[in-house]
Amino acid sequence: AQSRLIVGVRPEVALARDLVLILLNKDGYVQRSRLVPTLSNLVEEHTVTALLSQIGRKCTNGWELRLEDDTIFEHEFPDQVGLHQSYWEHHIQNEPKLSLLLQEYETATTENYSTKI
Known part of the structure; x- marks a missing residue:
């Protein structure tokens, strides 16, 4: 399933963005x-x-999301937060390439690549 977040983006870039x-x-x-x-x-x-x-x-650890977590929103709208989490879980389960990339990232080491953050 191709992401609809950005129209006109190559599927490979959309997959990288989603990861x-x-x-x-x-x-x-x-x-x-x-x-x-x-x-x-x-x-x-x-x-x-x-x-x-x-x-x-x-x-310190690499790159973090530019926007801060909105804890007030999380507290006031837990159902929406749950839907957001469910969306990504569903997306991982239904996009085999994404699931494989996630596994590859989790097992990747930095030994054979530049230490540049």
């Missing part, structure tokens, strides 16, 4: 040094950097 968003949602940050090799067969390194720059900011 970044899932990792940010799950872990709170993403490590570029693990992400680039994970996505190397899908998009070029400069595309990964562009995605991270658009939605994230550098932090």
Whole structure:
């Protein structure tokens, strides 16, 4: 299933973007040094950097979401927060490539790649 978040984006870029968003949602940050090799067969390194720059900011562990968590919204609208979480879980289950990329990122090491965050 192709994401409808951005119209006219190549499917490979949309898949890379979705992986970044899932990792940010799950872990709170993403490590570029693990992400680039994970996505190397899908998009070029400069595309990964562009995605991270658009939605994230550098932090101690790598890159974190540019926007802060809205704890007031989370508290006042728990059903909406649950729907958001369900959307990503459903997306991972129904997009085999995304699930494989997520597994690859989780097992990736940074030994064979630049330590650049």
